[in-house]
Amino acid sequence: MKPVSGDRWRGVAERSWRPAALLLACLAIWHLITVTGLVEAYLVPSPGKTFDLLVDKWSYLWGHTWVTTYETLLGFVIAGILGVLMAVAMVYSRTIESTAYPILLFAQVIPKIAIAPLFVVWLGFGFEPKVIVAVLMAFFPVVISTVTGLKSVDAEMLELAATMGGGPVKTFVKIRFPAALPHLFAGLKVAVTLAVTGAVVGEFVGSNEGLGYVILQANGNMDTPMLFAGLIVISVVGILLFLLLDLAEQLMLPWHSSRRGAAVTTLLAKGGS
């Protein structure tokens, strides 16, 4: 049932021409707005000007992009590990679940941008406060999706496991955790985009490097082309990390990927939220 490679590429083309056309249309509208003078050039720079700046200031942007990506990934990995551990503890112990839930919810509800300054006060202007904000942003979706995944296991499958006498560890490793992976990946994909936001928010509050810093500086100088360039680079970082996870999911869970929609479609579905 698998398409041969020629067919596969045609499939990719068939799926991606609509979003590509929409993207081009948006660029065209943006271009028209700027060339007709509908909006002043210092408020909205033309796509061409923004692109030129991306090329000219490439090395400057690249350095800051790397800083933000590093903070994002570190935050994401920590949130992923802590989130999964937390979810496992919550699924296996009702006491832990009921004890931790209010705190978890509180941590999620509190505006991260409001507590970010506190971390700067405590930890200074280095990468640590940004990583912490990224962790806080990304943690919640990982926990929720993993708990959902671990609880989604067929009750009959668990009864069967009990008659096989493998014990709780084997049951977890061979049945429960693999069964939770599709849910976990859904949570990780949301988490990685939130981790980018977290890192940038952390940089807004106090830093001298990173894309958040670039945007804040550009804002101060009324340098709108640089501001737009910063926004574009942040979006690209987020999209690339998302696609990377999507690819990892397809490689690790071929049995699952083959049964759901195409990657591009899921990207658009999730990207809208």
Next chain:
Amino acid sequence: MSITLGTTSAVAINDVSVRFHSKRTEVTAIQQVSLDVAPGEFVSIVGPSGCGKSTLLKLVSGLLKPSSGSVTLLGEEVRGPRHDIGFVFQRAALLEWRSARKNILLQAEMRGMNSAEAGKRADELIEMTGLSGFENALPHELSGGMQQRVALCRALLHQPRVLLMDEPFGALDALTREQMNVELHRVWRETGTTVLLVTHSIAESVYLANRVIVLTQRPAVVKEVIEVDLPSERDYSATMARPEFAAATAHIRDLLGAVTGHD
């Protein structure tokens, strides 16, 4: 109540009752049921929907504790989940990321069996149940009948002396169901395993079993035990045509009709 532990029984259910408690009510699912199953015997259990047939199998496997009475499996009282049985559910309950063969071998991995021996045994079972050629297929690539064959192989991998089946063919179409009946009958004769089969199909219950236990509406008690007087070598259509088969199914249908109030 005196309990005579039949040392010759594979399964002995002694005066067992099961009561479920919800917030305000107490429901008696099974009331003082007793049943002895001899080693190598095939016993079918039929009864109205929701009468507690499945509950009976869970008691034997130790997944559920009786409110009163006791269950003895292979001469040992059941106190928790037992590992010396095979279990087949109505849904195949396969792991969708594992191939058919690896789903069968889950049994071996969970038990820590010797993997070479288990692999050899799995291949024998695959051959026996006609799964050859589908070893590497994922569950969603298999038909319902094929999936249920995989579940059966998995339940037989460790050569359990008792096999518990909870409406294993309930979700299959009529024709596949007949084929599965024929195969199960052959597998049972080849392995000599004791089988307890819960089913809704009267024809299936009679075709496969040495004895059919008819339960009543909840709370379930044993309405009647029917000895199936058919040769042990059972060709499907020839068996269906026998007068003893017709008599037994008609009798069971009467009993079920009488207890459910229909017809």
